[in-house]
Amino acid sequence: MYYHLKDGGSWTWDTDGGRKSQSGCSLIDTHIRLYADGDDRMYNSTDGYYVVGTTHKDLYEKPLCNTRYGYSESASDEF
Numbered sequence: 001m002y003y004h005l006k007d008g009g010s011w012t013w014d015t016d017g018g019r020k021s022q023s024g025c026s027l028i029d030t031h032i033r034l035y036a037d038g039d040d041r042m043y044n045s046t047d048g049y050y051v052v053g054t055t056h057k058d059l060y061e062k063p064l065c066n067t068r069y070g071y072s073e074s075a076s077d078e079f
Contacts, residue, residue, distance in 0.1 A: 003015075005036070005042065005052065012038070014036060028057055028059050028060070029058040030057055030075045030078050031056055031057065032054070033054050034051050035052045035053070036051045053079075055072050055076040055078075056071065056072045057071040057075050
């Protein structure tokens with residue numbers, strides 16, 4: 001939920017709760033979080049404008065449901 005960013009300037013923290021579908025014992029949720037500095041984008045002369053993103057799947061995210069997280073590549077493919 002937190003990312004420490006620096007690209008030529010000073011370090012900055014960004015938080016992102018992300019977006020995902022509903023949780024439950026029989027559900028697999030695909031989750032994405034996007035990070036950037038104060039104007040919601042990063043920039044350097046090599047890459048131009050960009051944001052940093054992470055993805056993963058939340059499997060059965062409820063108490064007592066054998067919750068697991070992972071499958072970042074397949075979550076990325078869905079987005």
